[in-house]
Amino acid sequence: MSSPQPPRKDPVDAIIEQWAAVRPDLDTGAMEVFGRISRLARAMGDRLEKAYAGLGIGRGEFDVLATLRRAGEPYTLSPRQLSATLMLTTGGMTGRLDKLERAALLRRSPDPHDRRGLQVTLTEKGLDLVDRAVGAGLAAQTEALTAALDTERVGQLADLLRDLLLTTETPRS
Amino acid sequence: MSSPQPPRKDPVDAIIEQWAAVRPDLDTGAMEVFGRISRLARAMGDRLEKAYAGLGIGRGEFDVLATLRRAGEPYTLSPRQLSATLMLTTGGMTGRLDKLERAALLRRSPDPHDRRGLQVTLTEKGLDLVDRAVGAGLAAQTEALTAALDTERVGQLADLLRDLLLTTETPRS
């Protein structure tokens, strides 16, 4: 009879133990999940930042390029569609587009059907860069994942996270 | 034979389908995990922000108060200890402490053993506020969690996240 997983302690376990010592009345169960989610998001964010830095862009800029790439040919969306997809204000979007346009990774052109609007389109250079960046980002994520979990547990984790995301994200405030 | 969980689609599934259409060569498995983690962190962050807003503080300020609270009596740490624990630069820490000291939730006093250093201590008001805030925050997290998963699946999720966090966070850069 061997325990298959040596139950190592992580930083969130340490925090929960501290709470138990000073506030034993608290139910800290939810921290086991959301505390780890929060730390994982930050840690992987830092790793992705590094992965993209080699290509001269940040994570925010990558998200814009990737959204255009996913849209498929002709890789064109409006600033409005982009800011809605990326949950960003129009002010923030203007800044990202300025930077990416300066780097010649995309271009802005007038919307032929609406003189208020613009079309944002990936350039050849932007298309090439995002195709390399998405590979680098996925490699970084896959590496962290396979170092920790086998295929079956990855699938379990993905399913649990899906169910949690569906109830956590959607309740429109 | 009934499928126990109707496999609903979430926003991350939609993004992965988009990638499959334009880049079928990509292995997007890792996005199933880290894409959801990233969105969950943001969604719960927004909820916590709201929970604390009723008490007049933001999430960053709560983290400072909570760290002092967890330290136990006399609820005292140095700015250096706080910024290390919260993964914050000293500049950012100065700003948070300024704000919290102005609100009389903590006070700064000289370190008797090191004339360079300070001691940061929770006031009575700060202790009272953080004890109410931690309850509100845990309630928000518990609500989201129990709406999605039963006790057994919460335990599975916590274990999977622990293993992933241990390999993802620790590789010191």
Next chain:
DNA sequence: GGTAAGTCGCTTAGCGCTAAGCTAAATACA
């Protein structure tokens, strides 16, 4: 005991974001 190196908290400049408000253009309504 004197000097070099390290550490303390703070200041400043710069970045990326939000919130609020702007003008121009499209749309709905009497």
Next chain:
DNA sequence: TGTATTTAGCTTAGCGCTAAGCGACTTACC
């Protein structure tokens, strides 16, 4: 048809953070 409302993207002010660098102070080493 004219007027009111909505929607487009941009600008500005303010916030909270990092990175870099400061003076004050402590520690390590010879």
